[in-house]
Amino acid sequence: MTAARVAKTAAYAALTIYAVLSLYPFLWMVSGAFKTREEILDGGHLIPREPTFDTIVTTWNQLAFVDYFRNSLIVTGLTVLGVLVVYSLASYAFAVLRFPGAKALYWLFVALLFVPGITVLLPVVILENRLGLLGTHMGLVLPFVNGTAPLTVLLLTAAYRSVPKELREAARADGASEARIFLRVHLPLTRPAHVTIAVLTAVPTWNEYVLSRVSLNDESLYTLPLGLESLISGTVVRYNEVLAASLIMVLPVIALFAFLQRYFVNGLVGAVKG
Amino acid sequence: MATRWKEWLTGWAFVFPAVALFAVMGVYTIGSGLALSFASWNGFTPNWIWVGLENYADLLWADPSLAPAVRRAAWNTLHVCVAVPLLTVLISLPLAVTLNSVRRLRGLLRSVYFLPYVTTGIATYYAWRYLLEPEGSINLMLRSAGLGSLARPQGWLADPSTALWTLILILVWSAVPTATLLYLTGLQAIDPSMVEAARIDGAAPRQVLRRIIVPLLTPMTAGIVLLGVRDSLHGFQIFLIMTNGGPGGHTSVLALETYELAFFKGLAPTLGLSSALGWLLFAGAVLLTLANARLLRRVR
Numbered sequence: 001m002t003a004a005r006v007a008k009t010a011a012y013a014a015l016t017i018y019a020v021l022s023l024y025p026f027l028w029m030v031s032g033a034f035k036t037r038e039e040i041l042d043g044g045h046l047i048p049r050e051p052t053f054d055t056i057v058t059t060w061n062q063l064a065f066v067d068y069f070r071n072s073l074i075v076t077g078l079t080v081l082g083v084l085v086v087y088s089l090a091s092y093a094f095a096v097l098r099f100p101g102a103k104a105l106y107w108l109f110v111a112l113l114f115v116p117g118i119t120v121l122l123p124v125v126i127l128e129n130r131l132g133l134l135g136t137h138m139g140l141v142l143p144f145v146n147g148t149a150p151l152t153v154l155l156l157t158a159a160y161r162s163v164p165k166e167l168r169e170a171a172r173a174d175g176a177s178e179a180r181i182f183l184r185v186h187l188p189l190t191r192p193a194h195v196t197i198a199v200l201t202a203v204p205t206w207n208e209y210v211l212s213r214v215s216l217n218d219e220s221l222y223t224l225p226l227g228l229e230s231l232i233s234g235t236v237v238r239y240n241e242v243l244a245a246s247l248i249m250v251l252p253v254i255a256l257f258a259f260l261q262r263y264f265v266n267g268l269v270g271a272v273k274g
Numbered sequence: 275m276a277t278r279w280k281e282w283l284t285g286w287a288f289v290f291p292a293v294a295l296f297a298v299m300g301v302y303t304i305g306s307g308l309a310l311s312f313a314s315w316n317g318f319t320p321n322w323i324w325v326g327l328e329n330y331a332d333l334l335w336a337d338p339s340l341a342p343a344v345r346r347a348a349w350n351t352l353h354v355c356v357a358v359p360l361l362t363v364l365i366s367l368p369l370a371v372t373l374n375s376v377r378r379l380r381g382l383l384r385s386v387y388f389l390p391y392v393t394t395g396i397a398t399y400y401a402w403r404y405l406l407e408p409e410g411s412i413n414l415m416l417r418s419a420g421l422g423s424l425a426r427p428q429g430w431l432a433d434p435s436t437a438l439w440t441l442i443l444i445l446v447w448s449a450v451p452t453a454t455l456l457y458l459t460g461l462q463a464i465d466p467s468m469v470e471a472a473r474i475d476g477a478a479p480r481q482v483l484r485r486i487i488v489p490l491l492t493p494m495t496a497g498i499v500l501l502g503v504r505d506s507l508h509g510f511q512i513f514l515i516m517t518n519g520g521p522g523g524h525t526s527v528l529a530l531e532t533y534e535l536a537f538f539k540g541l542a543p544t545l546g547l548s549s550a551l552g553w554l555l556f557a558g559a560v561l562l563t564l565a566n567a568r569l570l571r572r573v574r
């Protein structure tokens with residue numbers, strides 16, 4: 001073997017090891033979801049000896065997954081939508097419009113990056129309690145949207161700035177309104193950046209546990225993480241069911257990401273260059 | 275003049291929704307949170323009792339039932355926010371360089387490496403909990419590899435000597451995906467002719483890596499470290515879900531203490547203390563970021 005060959009083999013060996021590590025808990029999720037209550041207890045083997053669909057079926061029936069899915073979709077969908085609308089408008093203004101206060105507002109939003117979510121969690125709960133929002137889905141969506149402001153404004157402002165000035169000036173000379181320039185020139189050219197923001201918002205929102213836990217009381221409004229939690233809060237934890245429920249929860253996210261991955265990566269490239 | 279006014283109004287109109295949301299969810303919460311940190315309140319009585327800086331003093335040294343726990347949580351938090359960004363860079367940089375050097379399977383591997391980011395959260399934390407149990411796959415694997423002495427009979431999360439580091443490694447595992455992806459995009463932006471020129475001048479691959487590639491990636495590293503420190507200070511979901519600070523406070527972090535003081539003390543007047551601790555965390559985040567920025571500037 002030549003030196004180059006050895007190096008290449010070593011490279012692939014290292015890459016494969018990390019791939020296994022990345023997949024590790026996910027593989028066990030799949031494995032556990034197809035094991036019975038008895039088999040999960042002597043758990044050293046990855047491939048189930050007698051694979052069964054019963055676990056997934058029982059788990060599905062045991063929890064109100066349809067409700068949880070609907071609730072999670074509502075919360076995540078509204079959050080992503082809110083983030084995209086509110087901060088694409090603001091970022092457009094920061095990137096290309098000139099008006100008093102633009103700079104100060106931009107830096108204010110970026111500086112919020114340093115305010116820990118936990119620091120404002122209690123005031124958010126107190127405020128929402130007064131406004132009657134506590135325990136509703138809107139009561140989750142509004143702080144979630146507000147919480148993404150720093151990173152979103154940073155990334156989108158950079159993306160809009162990367163759009164060539166000449167395009168905007170040409171559209172202006174043709175008498176296009178600012179809203180039209182935003183919708184017809186900047187949005188289409190920065191689509192990957194928006195997909196990146198959508199993924200970076202959707203994934204943590206889908207998995208959010210803390211604010212949901214302290215604000216939702218009505219079980220019919222529970223999101224997936226809270227539903228999943230109810231499986232583990234008992235004294236006896238049936239890990240095959242926990243793993244099955246976990247699998248049910250993460251599969252849609254994986255599917256969505258597989259679908260959006262190309263745009264996501266391009267958006268990240270654009271954001272980094274900008 | 276008219277066009278100038280028009281541009282101003284358009285600008286304000288575009289930022290209005292963001293500012294309005296911030297006025298409701300941000301200004302009030304930040305303001306009232308800051309005010310509450312100077313008061314004593316249990317969440318039920320109608321009035322706050324103003325106590326000045328007492329909450330801060332209690333947390334930092336004055337209250338013997340609080341200060342030691344806070345100091346311990348601060349120490350654990352420091353571990354997390356030094357170790358997580360450092361290990362993330364040490365794993366993802368070589369990983370990205372290696373992945374960038376191969377052609378076959380690159381796309382597939384990139385997707386696989388990103389999977390932990392997509393799935394991270396409660397579902398994956400439960401899966402890790404299962405794997406780290408006394409009879410879980412990690413211990414069984416060590417035993418069957420003849421490394422039984424390394425196995426933790428109590429389970430990795432229940433053993434005081436391993437719990438914190440186990441959580442740190444899982445945090446690194448969830449942080450590597452984005453870092454690797456960022457490094458990959460950085461690597462692809464490097465002008466190949468620069469690397470080629472160095473090679474023609476007789477630079478060995480290792481020198482190219484050290485003298486050209488790693489310095490060019492420094493801005494990326496800065497971003498990864500800064501965001502990593504921030505996430506380590508702010509995030510506590512994993513600590514809440516996997517250990518809830520246990521065993522015996524060995525994995526308590528400041529954000530988790532803040533959460534406990536805010537929501538799990540019943541009628542005790544700890545809400546002001548919780549707010550004060552939250553703002554101490556904020557101060558810590560700002561200080562660490564400034565220190566980091568200075569350090570990175572010097573390296574560059």
